[in-house]
Amino acid sequence: MANFDVKGDDERSNGSDPVKGAARALDLFEAFATARAPLTLTDLAQRIGVPMSSCHALARTLHARGYLYYLEQPKRIYPTKRLAAIAQSIARRDPVFEKLSPILARLAKATGETVIVGKMQGDKVIYLDVIEGTHTVRFTAAPGDMAPAHSSAIGKSTLGLVSDAELDRAIEKLKLSRVTDLTITDRDAFKADVIAGRERGYFVVRGETVDDVTGISIAQRIGEEIYGIGVAGPTSRLSDNETVYAASLREAIAAVARIDAELRGNA
Numbered sequence: 001m002a003n004f005d006v007k008g009d010d011e012r013s014n015g016s017d018p019v020k021g022a023a024r025a026l027d028l029f030e031a032f033a034t035a036r037a038p039l040t041l042t043d044l045a046q047r048i049g050v051p052m053s054s055c056h057a058l059a060r061t062l063h064a065r066g067y068l069y070y071l072e073q074p075k076r077i078y079p080t081k082r083l084a085a086i087a088q089s090i091a092r093r094d095p096v097f098e099k100l101s102p103i104l105a106r107l108a109k110a111t112g113e114t115v116i117v118g119k120m121q122g123d124k125v126i127y128l129d130v131i132e133g134t135h136t137v138r139f140t141a142a143p144g145d146m147a148p149a150h151s152s153a154i155g156k157s158t159l160g161l162v163s164d165a166e167l168d169r170a171i172e173k174l175k176l177s178r179v180t181d182l183t184i185t186d187r188d189a190f191k192a193d194v195i196a197g198r199e200r201g202y203f204v205v206r207g208e209t210v211d212d213v214t215g216i217s218i219a220q221r222i223g224e225e226i227y228g229i230g231v232a233g234p235t236s237r238l239s240d241n242e243t244v245y246a247a248s249l250r251e252a253i254a255a256v257a258r259i260d261a262e263l264r265g266n267a
Helices: 009-013 018-033 042-049 050-065 084-092 097-111 154-160 164-173 187-200 237-238 242-264
Strands: 068-070 074-079 115-123 124-130 146-148 203-206 212-224 225-234
Touching: 009 097, 018 042, 018 050, 018 074, 018 187, 042 050, 050 068, 097 124, 097 225, 115 154, 124 154, 146 164, 154 164, 154 203, 154 212, 154 225, 164 187, 187 203, 203 237, 212 237, 212 242, 225 237, 225 242, 237 242
Parallel strands: none
Antiparallel strands: 068 074, 115 124, 115 225, 124 146, 203 212, 212 225
C-alpha cells in the first residue's frame, strides 16, 4: 500500500493560517533572491508587503541570529551565508538524495534536459531536486516549486504505481482543475491516461501544466516512499526525442531500484 493520501488544501490546513512570522521570514529571503542585491528596509518592506515596523523587527531578529548583516554606506541589509550553510548541511545528510545525485547527474548529461525529482504532497507535486538543462531553450524550475499532480508527469507516474483501488480513490479526491487548454479535467479520461502510461512504461504530459512544455516521468519506490523522476523541456524537442529520453529514464529508474533493494536489504 502506498502511504500517501490525497487531500485538498482546506482539509490539510484545518482552517488554520500559516504562522505569519515564518511566512514573512521566507518572503524576506525570497525577496533577496529576486533582487540579487542588498536592500534598504523601506524597499524590503515594500517587496514583502509588511509595515516598516514589522520589517524592522523581523530584520533585527534575523540579524541577531546571524542571518543578516548591515551595510553602512548606504544603509542596506543582505543575508549572510548562514542559511546556505545550514541548507547544504541538511542536503548533504539526506540518505536518499546522497545516493540519487550521481544517477540524476547521468540522466541530465544523457538528455541535456532539465531533470526533476518530485513527490506527491496531497493534490500537488513538490520538486525536491532540479538539475537545469544545458540547452539554450529549456524548462526552468527550482527545488520547492509545486505543480498540480493531475497535470504533472511526476504526479501521473506516482499514481501509476498504486493499485487500481488506490488510484480510483486518489482520482476521486483530486481537483482536476484546468491549468492550460490541454489539461485533462475529466476523471475517466485522466484514469485512462494513467493506465496508458502504465502500459507504455513511462508517463507523459504535453502542455498540460505549461504551454509548449512536455514532461516525461517514471516513478520508483525507495523504501515505503514513492519518488518520481522526470525530464522536461520544449514540446518540439521532447517529442522528437521521446523514445531516447524514455530509455535514459528507464536506466535511471533501474539504478534507483537497486538503491531500494540495497536499503531493504540493510533494514
